[in-house]
Amino acid sequence: MTYLILFFALLATAVGQSVFLTVLPSLGREAGLTEWQVAVMMSSSAFVFAIGANCWSRVTVRYGYKRLLMVGLSGYTLGTFVFASLWWAGLTGFLGGTALFVILLLARSLQSSVMSATPPSAVGYVVAMSEQRHRASAISKVTSANNLGQVLGPPLAGVLVTFGLLTPLYSILALTIVALLLVWQKLPAFLPSAKPQTDASGPDVGPVSASVKLFIIGCACLFLCMAMMQQSLAFFLMDENGVNTVQAAQLTGSAMMVSAVFSLMIQFGVVQRHLMRPETLICVAAPLLALAYLIIAIHQQTVMLYVAMGILGLGMGAAYPSLAALATMRCLPERQSRVTGMITATPAMGYIIGPPLSAMAYHFDHRYPFMLAGVIMLVIATLLIFKIKSEG
Structure with a gap:
């Protein structure tokens, strides 16, 4: 029941x-805002979210996961x-x-x-209550809500x-109100263990390892x-396809x-069944x-866009x-809440830089944002594979 409530909270x-x-x-174009203004709006709110998620994760010991989840x-x-x-x-026309x-x-x-209190509270709850060997599966059980949300939200x-x-924006209020009521009435209060400090530096300070970084x-x-991709795709369809x-x-x-359907398929079919190790995945x-973004960059037909989005998912x-x-x-166990906060802030970190970078690339060529995304993923894929292989 606990996993289901956390799942629904993230789903909403x-x-x-x-x-x-x-x-x-579409809202920005209809209201007369520029691509840059839309990008700045996404980027600035993501910046605030990233800082907030990291800050909220550091006070879970004091306030507890349930209370912060309700705040979010x-x-x-x-x-x-x-x-x-x-x-x-x-x-x-009023503004x-x-x-x-x-x-x-x-x-x-x-x-x-x-709202940045929601992800670190939900994921932190799961990390604290799960065994290490089942950590990937436990995290996947609740974070797969993000993928299901991407399935349900766009249609x-x-x-x-x-x-x-x-109308779509107002409609989601019903979901978040139901999620809030479920958390309030049904989610057990779960306080993370607060270990006493063993040195002057405190339990949750100091650098994390290079591999974790x-x-x-x-x-x-x-x-x-x-x-x-999300910042540029709708503009691309309006400007290129008319x-x-x-x-x-x-x-x-x-x-x-x-994209979200295929993401759910691999999460439920492979990740949560422990069919492959996280390193292999x-x-x-x-x-x-990297391949998906490059296909989006060169695609000429809608069917190829859908193929690329499936690979992306x-x-x-x-x-x-x-x-x-x-x-x-x-x-280290004493740094787990800090790392959890960083992980749950990574979506916002990406949305800080991504939209303005995409808007700048889009100004030069409508396909450049997707090409640049492919190159970035190719570089990070190389680094990750090298690090995983070198550590065995």
């Missing part, structure tokens, strides 16, 4: 995030309502131009500062945008490249759904991700839980 936020990413480019879900619910309402003001951009940026950043957005571009950087690169804002949201949603998944579904598991298994 994942659906919301995938809906947000699906409709944001409450912040997400209220923040989504305010954010969607501000977009309504922009689309109806516009720089004023709209600034107030949306502030609202999204404030929302991110509170939900694609259907609901026919009733208005803001590389695994964390690898996770960040996964989401950096994903952010570059579709309108609603059609772009629908096509982007379909492509993301394909990383060595296979990282090159697949396989790579993401295998790589993220494996990297997260190795990072938490290879760190």
Whole structure:
């Protein structure tokens, strides 16, 4: 029951995030915002999220996982309502131009500062209650909610945008409210063990090992490249294929759904069944991700886009839980909460750099963001494989 509640809490936020990413480019184009303003909005809120996730993970000993999870879900619910309402003001002409951009940026950043409590609370709960040899499977059980959210969110957005571009944003409030009630009523309170300090430096300070750092950087690169793709894909479809804002949201949603379906397949079919070791999964998944982005960069037909997104889903579904598991298994126990906070902040880390980098590359050529993502993944795949092989 505990895993199911944590799964649903992450699912609600994942659906919301995938809906947000699906409709944001279309919303920005409809409200007269530029690609750069959309990118800055995504990047700035991700920066706040990354800092927040790391900070929240450090106070779990004091407040407990359940309480912080409720804080995160409450912040997400209220923040989504305010954010969607501000977009309504922009689309109806009450706000516009720089004023709209600034107030949306502030609202999204404030929302991110509170909702960033959700991932480290949920993942930290799982890390604390799971055995080390089952860590990858345990993490996968809850983080697969992110993939299911990507399955459900894009088609939900694609259907609901026919009733208005803001309808998908308002619809996710129901999910987050239900998740909050479930956590409040059904999730057992679980406090992490607070070990006494054994030296002057404290229990959770000092450097982590080089291999753990590389695994964390690898996770960040996964989401950096994903952010570059998501930032540019809808704009690419509008500018290259000539579709309108609603059609772009629908096509982007379909492509993301394909990716998420394949990601779920490998998580449930391979990762959670312990059919391959995390090290092996990383060595296979990282090159697949590089290949997927390069196919997106050169594709000419929609069917090839879907093939690339399927490969992308396989790579993401295998790589993220494996990297997260190795990072938490290879760190000292007293640094586990710190590493967990870093891991859960890696999606935000990627979205800090990815959107503006993608917008800059898109300015030169509409296919450059996908090519750059492929090159980045090729480099990080080489580093990860070399590190894993050298350590046996």
